[in-house]
Amino acid sequence: MDELSLAKDYFLLYHGINDIEQTTTYGTNEKKDENSFFDIASLILSTNKKAYEKYSTLENFQKLVSQVTNKEVKSVDDLYQLQFCLIDAIKDDTKNSHIKTMHNSFKYLNKEKIIGSFEYNKLVSLFDPNELNLAEEDSFNDFDNEKTYEKKPFNEAKLELDTTINELEELFATKDFIDELKEAKTYLNNQKFSIGITGVMNAGKSTMLNALMGQELLGSAVVPETANLTIVKHGKPSANVFYWNKNEWDRIEKTAESIESIKEFVNETKKIFGDELNELIQEESVRQEVNVNELALYTSAEASGKKCNLIKYVELKSDLNFLNDSIEIVDTPGLDDPVIQREEITKEYLAQCDLMIHLMNVSQSATLKDVEFIIDSLLYQNITKLLIVITRADTVSKEQLQEVINYTKSSIKIQLKKQNKDSKLDYVLEHIKFIPISGKMALLHRTGREKEALDAGFKLEDTGILEIEEYLNDTLFGTESSKSDLIIKGAKSQVLKTITKEIKSYNYELILLNKSKEELEADLDEFTKKKETNKRIFASLNEDINLYKNDAKNYLETLETFLTTELLDLKNIIKQRVFNDVKYSYEKTKKRPESSRIKTIIETAIKDGIIDVIRDYRYKFIKKSQSIGEICEQKYQDLGFVLGHKNDNFDARGFFQDDFKSGFLTSSNEVLIGKITNEVKNSKANKLPELDRKIETHIKDEFEAIEKSIKEKANDISNILIDNFFTQISEPLKVFEHKLKKDEKSLQDRLANFEEKELNKEELTIEIHKKIKRLENISKGLK
Numbered sequence: 187m188d189e190l191s192l193a194k195d196y197f198l199l200y201h202g203i204n205d206i207e208q209t210t211t212y213g214t215n216e217k218k219d220e221n222s223f224f225d226i227a228s229l230i231l232s233t234n235k236k237a238y239e240k241y242s243t244l245e246n247f248q249k250l251v252s253q254v255t256n257k258e259v260k261s262v263d264d265l266y267q268l269q270f271c272l273i274d275a276i277k278d279d280t281k282n283s284h285i286k287t288m289h290n291s292f293k294y295l296n297k298e299k300i301i302g303s304f305e306y307n308k309l310v311s312l313f314d315p316n317e318l319n320l321a322e323e324d325s326f327n328d329f330d331n332e333k334t335y336e337k338k339p340f341n342e343a344k345l346e347l348d349t350t351i352n353e354l355e356e357l358f359a360t361k362d363f364i365d366e367l368k369e370a371k372t373y374l375n376n377q378k379f380s381i382g383i384t385g386v387m388n389a390g391k392s393t394m395l396n397a398l399m400g401q402e403l404l405g406s407a408v409v410p411e412t413a414n415l416t417i418v419k420h421g422k423p424s425a426n427v428f429y430w431n432k433n434e435w436d437r438i439e440k441t442a443e444s445i446e447s448i449k450e451f452v453n454e455t456k457k458i459f460g461d462e463l464n465e466l467i468q469e470e471s472v473r474q475e476v477n478v479n480e481l482a483l484y485t486s487a488e489a490s491g492k493k494c495n496l497i498k499y500v501e502l503k504s505d506l507n508f509l510n511d512s513i514e515i516v517d518t519p520g521l522d523d524p525v526i527q528r529e530e531i532t533k534e535y536l537a538q539c540d541l542m543i544h545l546m547n548v549s550q551s552a553t554l555k556d557v558e559f560i561i562d563s564l565l566y567q568n569i570t571k572l573l574i575v576i577t578r579a580d581t582v583s584k585e586q587l588q589e590v591i592n593y594t595k596s597s598i599k600i601q602l603k604k605q606n607k608d609s610k611l612d613y614v615l616e617h618i619k620f621i622p623i624s625g626k627m628a629l630l631h632r633t634g635r636e637k638e639a640l641d642a643g644f645k646l647e648d649t650g651i652l653e654i655e656e657y658l659n660d661t662l663f664g665t666e667s668s669k670s671d672l673i674i675k676g677a678k679s680q681v682l683k684t685i686t687k688e689i690k691s692y693n694y695e696l697i698l699l700n701k702s703k704e705e706l707e708a709d710l711d712e713f714t715k716k717k718e719t720n721k722r723i724f725a726s727l728n729e730d731i732n733l734y735k736n737d738a739k740n741y742l743e744t745l746e747t748f749l750t751t752e753l754l755d756l757k758n759i760i761k762q763r764v765f766n767d768v769k770y771s772y773e774k775t776k777k778r779p780e781s782s783r784i785k786t787i788i789e790t791a792i793k794d795g796i797i798d799v800i801r802d803y804r805y806k807f808i809k810k811s812q813s814i815g816e817i818c819e820q821k822y823q824d825l826g827f828v829l830g831h832k833n834d835n836f837d838a839r840g841f842f843q844d845d846f847k848s849g850f851l852t853s854s855n856e857v858l859i860g861k862i863t864n865e866v867k868n869s870k871a872n873k874l875p876e877l878d879r880k881i882e883t884h885i886k887d888e889f890e891a892i893e894k895s896i897k898e899k900a901n902d903i904s905n906i907l908i909d910n911f912f913t914q915i916s917e918p919l920k921v922f923e924h925k926l927k928k929d930e931k932s933l934q935d936r937l938a939n940f941e942e943k944e945l946n947k948e949e950l951t952i953e954i955h956k957k958i959k960r961l962e963n964i965s966k967g968l969k
Contacts, residue, residue, distance in 0.1 A: 224284050226250050227272050228291030230265075232301045232309060235700070238265050273312065285313055308952050312959070340663035340670035341511070344374060347677055350964060354681070357960065362928075363688050370680040377673045379662045380514045382536040385545035386555055387520035390577035393625035394545060395517060397651050399508045400632040414485045414497045415532055418515040421503035427484045429472040430498050430527075437891070438527050444857045447524035455495040466496050478502070498531060513662075521555045526854040533852035536567065540669055541661050543573045543654075548582050548622070552594040557601045564614050565607070566793050568848035571661055572618050579622035579650060580642070591620050604783075605790050619657065623650030678968050685965045687921065692958050694929055698936040699943065699951055706937050713930050724923050728916070730821065734814045735912045741810050742904050745803060746897055752802065753893050756795040757885050763791050764862060765878050772871040781863040788859050793851055796896065803900055804846040811911060812838040818915050841911050845903060853895050858888035 229250065233241060241247040242259075251259050254272070259265050276284070289310060296306040338346070351371050355364055383391050395418075396402045403418070414427075430438070442449040456463065466472055476484055484493045485500055509515070516539055518532045536542065542563055546556055563569040576590055595615060602611050627644040628651035630636060636646070646652065663670055698706065764787055771779040815838050861884040869877045936943065943950060 223254060224287040225291050226254055227276065228288045228309075229295070230254065231269055231272060231312075232292065232295050232305060233265060233269075234305070235262050237300075238262050276313070288313055308948075308955060311952055312955055337665040337671060339665060340667060340674065343670075343674045347374060347674065347681070347968075350968065351681060354685075354964065358688065358957070360688065360691075362924075363684060366684040367681065370677050370684070373680065374673065374677040377512060378514050379512050379541070379669070380516055380535075380539040381658065381662075382516045382518065382539035382542045383545070384518050384521060384532075384536070384542065384559065386522045386547075386550075386553060389520070389545040389547050390625045391517060391545050393629055394543075394575060394577065394623060394651075394654075395515065397625055397628035397632050397649075398655065399504070399506045401504075401506060402629070402633060403502070403504055403506070414494055414519055415499040415528065415535060416485065416502055416517040417499060417535070418502045418504065418509065418517060420505065420509035420513070423478055423505060424503045425476050425478045425481050426501045427474050427476055427493075428498050428501070429466050429468075429474070429496050431471045432467055432469050434498065434527060435467045438525065441526060441857055444860055445524075445526070448526070451495065451525055455492065458492050459496070463496075471498060499535075511663075521559055526856050530852050530854050533567070534849065536563075536569075537849040537852060539569075541571060541573070541658065542569050543575055545575045545577050546590075546594070548576050548578050548587065548590055551576060551590050552597045554597075554601075557594070557597045560598060560618070561601060561605070561607075561614060562793075562851075564617050565610060566797065566851050568844075570617060573654070573657055573661075574618055574620050575650075575654065576620065576622045577625050580624035580627055580644065587622050594620075604786055621650055621653050621657065623654060624648075625651075682965055682968055683921075685961050685968075687925065689958055689961050689965075690925065691928060691932070692954050692961075695932055695936075696951065696954055698933060699947055699954075703937070703940050706933065706940070710930075710933050710937060713933060717930075720923075720926060724919065727821065727919055731818065731912060731916055731919075734818065735908065738810060738814060738908045738912075739905070742901060742908075745806060745904070746901065748806065749799065749803060749897055749900060750893075752799040753889070753896065756792075756799065757889055759795060760788060760791045761878070761881050761885055763787050764866070764881055765874070768866055768869060768877065769874055772874075776871075778866055778869060781867065784863050784866050785859050788862060789855060792855055792892075796850055800846055800850050800896075800900070804842075807846075807904060807907075808838050808842060811841065811908075815841075815911075815915065822918060838911075841914065842907060845907060846900075850896055850899060853892045855888075855892075858884060861888065 239262075248259070251268070255268055257264070257268075259268055276288075292301070292306055292309045295301045296303065301309075337343075348371065351367050351374075355367055358364070383395060385391050399418075438448065439452055442452040459466070481500070481502070483489050483491060484497055487494055516532075516535045518536070519528050521529070523529060544556070544560060544563075546552065560572065560574070563572055574594070576587060579587060582590075598614060599608075599611055602608055602614065624644060627639045627642060628646070628649035630639040631644075631646045631649065632651070639646075639649070661667065665671075701709070764784060767779055767783070767787055771777060862881055865877060865880045865884070
């Protein structure tokens with residue numbers, strides 16, 4: 187029977203009072219006839235404890251057993267194990283003809299009074315063709331072949347999984363089961379996809395957003411001079427503004443000492459607000475709810491009150507359908523905003539976005555600010571896809587649009603060359619998509635004024651808005667979306683774990699139903715004896731895990747020292763690169779280098795340097811976690827647990843994935859660049875040592891805030907990861923501890939209601955079998 191694969195290399199069988207995993211290898215005699223095999227399997231499956239006591243002495247029975255396994259069946263436990271293996275094999279890979287053979291065999295055994303009606307109904311129910319996944323091919327599938335994971339669009343996969351969870355909640359009323367399913371549903375429904383919208387002032391961000399949302403949510407009074415970061419979420423319509431806190435405002439005032447535009451901004455603000463400034467700028471950010479229709483008074487740079495000067499960001503909620511699709515929008519102030527702290531806040535939020543849309547006005551596209559932002563996003567901010575929307579496309583021809591796209595690509599190439607990153611050109615262009623749009627015409631169509639757009643010669647499909655929506659949908663929710671795939675897999679994993687635990691509980695109930703009162707009392711006595719031992723084991727393991735967790739937390743101090751040393755080296759590198767370039771320029775050209783060149787040197791050195799430092803930090807963090815994970819894994823294995831997947835070596839990298847890869851390059855370097863370029867402008871060839879000292883002083887002063895930010899972020903991320911890491915490491919222990927308590931309760935309940943359940947034993951057994959099969963089929967559908 188080459189086509190038959192009825193046994194894996196090993197089977198894990200949970201049985202006995204402590205649910206101890208035992209491994210037994212069952213092989214098949216491949217020379218036997220297929221139908222004979224299923225006849226023999228039917229007989230073995232119909233054998234209960236009493237029947238086995240009779241059959242075990244018969245030579246023919248042992249011969250029959252030898253035709254389906256190479257292992258000797260010497261006890262009733264061996265028989266149960268063989269039955270379990272046969273069921274596990276047959277239910278996964280079989281055909282209608284095989285099931286028919288088994289049903290005929292069960293019918294014959296019942297007719298000959300070898301099994302009773304109860305056993306017959308139970309066996310027929312166990313192998314119900316309507317609930318088994320029957321193979322279409324003539325042969326069995328190999329057990330080791332994993333089912334191919336079929337990717338579906340996020341919304342479709344989410345709806346299916348949500349429906350499955352609802353079905354499970356209705357089918358099974360166990361409190362633990364329901365609570366765990368609710369956790370999976372909460373996880374699934376709370377996931378958000380963020381879209382970051384960027385561009386210089388007057389790029390058309392608000393107009394495009396209003397067209398996407400189908401409503402002028404960002405009213406005309408706010409467009410186009412929005413001065414604040416605006417986070418748009420789904421919810422009951424409302425608006426809240428958040429003011430700068432005292433620490434943030436102090437930084438703005440300090441920056442004003444070096445940058446003239448910010449100095450003017452601060453002076454203007456103090457003049458307008460006077461003593462009121464102290465009421466609005468406090469230790470913690472003041473939050474104020476405002477009327478949505480009056481939002482422009484707080485966000486518009488043109489509003490007379492200039493409250494936008496004090497607003498850090500705005501949170502806007504709307505019940506629009508567009509936002510109901512798990513979407514949040516981060517609408518940013520212009521990239522040319524003079525207040526660099528707004529740029530830092532913007533970068534903080536954009537670092538967490540799943541998709542970036544950068545808008546460029548067709549009449550002023552590809553400014554240096556645009557190009558620098560595009561390169562920075564793709565090379566340093568871990569943005570994997572960037573959509574560039576060219577606005578006001580209705581004002582130029584298609585040929586002119588193509589010229590704008592070509593000019594943008596050319597500008598990117600030139601800027602990369604200046605940064606000595608020519609080799610990154612293909613990478614950058616590969617991750618960019620261009621879509622022209624007429625935001626005004628799209629907005630007319632979406633707000634009931636389509637006649638105006640049509641009179642202007644624009645159908646909805648001509649505006650570009652549909653192409654943008656298709657791109658958003660594919661990127662965020664399509665089959666290639668890695669985030670949506672991880673969300674669905676994560677939720678499915680939670681549900682599958684819950685189902686697995688419930689199936690084990692039902693199997694244990696079946697074991698209990700087949701035991702006599704004396705056996706149950708003996709089991710409970712054994713449970714009681716082992717309880718204290720188990721408690722000590724669990725307490726010891728939990729204590730060890732807490733010690734390892736404290737060890738990991740303490741290791742963060744070592745990592746902070748590492749950061750201090752590495753960032754000190756980075757400061758020296760920045761100073762040396764600037765100094766060497768100035769010195770070289772004087773020697774070769776007798777002139778000072780251009781300020782733009784000095785700026786590029788500083789920016790590139792800082793960004794590349796910080797990325798290298800964080801990469802090394804991440805490596806050390808994972809290496810420490812790997813060491814702890816391996817120790818915990820060994821302790822678990824010594825007690826029969828498995829941390830991670832069976833037969834896989836522990837790999838800490840799987841716990842952390844993309845962490846530490848974004849959010850570390852949000853600090854502005856404008857003040858530092860301004861101070862150093864100013865020193866270079868005033869430098870003299872015969873006074874280079876003095877320039878060296880001044881550069882070192884400026885780097886030391888201005889790098890302090892950058893260093894503090896990096897250390898705080900690294901520490902915050904590390905602490906969160908450590909907590910999550912040890913939550914997962916502790917899970918197998920908590921699951922097993924919970925199972926023991928649940929099994930003990932089931933055992934006590936069985937004894938307390940022994941007579942009642944004994945009377946309904948047949949019905950209860952069939953009912954439990956049906957529940958197990960239903961759970962198993964749902965589990966298969968999720969894999």
